[in-house]
Amino acid sequence: MNGSEYVQLVLNQVERRNIGETEFLEAVKEVLTCLTPVFEKNPELIEAGLLERLTEPERVISFRVPWVDDSGKVQVNRGFRVQFNSALGPYKGGLRFHASVNQSIIKFLGFEQIFKNSLTGLPIGGGKGGSDFDPKGKSDNEVMRFCQAFISELQKYIGADLDIPAGDIGVGAREIGYMYGYYNKIKNVREQGVLTGKGLTYGGSLVRTQATGYGLVYFTEEMLKDTHKSFKGKTVVVSGSGNVSIYAMEKAAELGAKVIACSDSNGYIIDENGIQLNIVKELKEIKRARIKEYVERVPGSKYVEGFTGIWTVKCDIALPCATQGELDVTAANSLVSNGVIAVAEGANMPCSQDAVNVFIENDILFAPGKASNAGGVACSALEMSQNSMRYSWTFEEVDSKLQQIMEDIYKNAKEAAIEYGSDNNLVVGANIAGFLKVSTAMMAHGIV
Structure with missing residues (x-):
């Protein structure tokens, strides 16, 4: 079996297993079609079943989120967390609160996060989560009650060395603050590194907003x-x-x-x-x-x-x-x-x-x-580092690290594109550069 045949075989399998998940299937196809030259050049990777494992999340969590609005009416939303790949480190990826959120979108975002996090060069795996709750038009008290209900279930599956959510669409400093405060209350800990995008007064990092x-x-x-x-x-x-x-x-x-x-x-x-x-x-x-x-x-x-x-x-x-x-x-x-x-x-x-x-x-x-757009998760990982050290870098220090990371991502993506015959096609280069690092770790870990 050559590289092209292998990629098509896995694509067919993913399509059969994920019927109707349009966003996820589109993301998988975009990545896998870029990887054909890698398997042509390294046929030994085919036998390791890397793509079969890479396209199947390690864990998919779905849960209900009941909460009470300001009129006293009970509302029920859906919550999700997809822990996609931990070969490089704990799962890392944002939480999205938006009416469009469903399992397909969260899986698409989590799959993308694997390669994005790999490109940063930092030790973080890929994950993503969220809910079909929309904060727009809600009062602060309604947002707080929803966030507390959401994190009361999600807290079972996250931790500073396991899975570290952050913000995304609909989840800013307000929402992170509500979730962080309630997490610490119900867990009876002060686990700063469990969420990133926190306020500067309680463990956040300068430059994270920017x-x-x-x-x-x-x-x-x-x-x-x-x-x-x-x-x-x-x-x-x-x-x-x-x-x-x-x-x-x-x-x-x-x-x-x-x-x-x-x-x-x-x-x-x-x-x-x-x-x-x-x-x-x-x-x-x-x-x-x-x-x-x-x-x-x-x-x-x-x-x-x-x-x-x-x-x-x-x-x-x-x-x-x-x-x-x-x-x-x-x-x-x-x-x-x-x-x-x-x-x-x-x-x-x-x-x-x-x-x-x-x-x-x-x-x-x-x-x-x-x-x-990997700068956000890169700075989140820098926030995790500061939390671990119980220390804060200056704005200039974090900004300098961020700029260097982005320059390195560009350099690595460009070099991978050239090496695998795609000139300056950064779509191909980014996918290949991200994949190579993850695949090396997966090979080293054996079949897990």
Whole structure:
């Protein structure tokens, strides 16, 4: 059996076992099709059954989460945690609270997390979790009651040396704080390292808030440097207006770019003079308001209903930072027609496979999320290190470590792409580089 036959065999098996799990199947196909040259070059890996083991989670946990809303009515949500692969270390990956959350999405995110965490070079395995609970429109007390109910069940399966959740969509410092406080109460411990993304007063790390957005820009800057370009003087469009988007905009502006558009789930704003980030931060981080309120504060800016249209805005660099599947083939063709030179994913798989193909076929610099948005989990692992030492690094120290990690991820992904005959295709390079480290550990551990 050659490498191509082996990959197809495993893909067929995964499809049979996971019927209807569209997001998970798409993620598996994207990774496995990139790995064919690895098995062609190293046929001994086929006999080890690496892909069969890698595509099957070590553990899938699903549970109900009953809680009481402010009117006294009992609500019931679903909770999930997928502990996908621990070959490199304890499971590490965020918790997502959003109405769209289901087992397929959590498995897709957990599978991606294996390779993302591997690329950081840090000793962390892949996992992911969350719930179909949506914090939007809920009072602080409702969010607290839900978080306490959620963690009261999840606490059975996590720990500082076992599984360390963090935040993701819908889970910020508020939610992490509620879960951390209740975890310590019911466990009767002060286990700082069990959750990351904590507040600075109780074990959090400087730069963690900025990490995914900053890391995205650091990675993109390295990619641009290879073609003798930079952010300086470029126009940038960033989808979303949450944590990742805000700090990607901040760092891009620091490097000399002009960010002209951003969005939320309702629509997007355009400010040709450059987005005033202080206003976006106030609206989103403090008031939890809609992005359309920006135009009431900034004369000359424009609001457009419907967030997908943001990719029709002419720009040099596009940073999709909102959610998976937000940038399709039509949007990709629009970006290319408007002269985009680089696209880097800040969210997890925000670009469809057809969109990615458009970018690669047109020689657009493209950074896949598992590489370019790894800054968040990298900084989470740095938070774990500080918790273990009972010590805190300065902002500059953590930021420097983050920048070095992102530069190394780019270098390793590029080198893997070249070694396995894909030139500068970073999608292939990131998947191969991430896989090689995990596979080496799995081989060393035997059949477990």
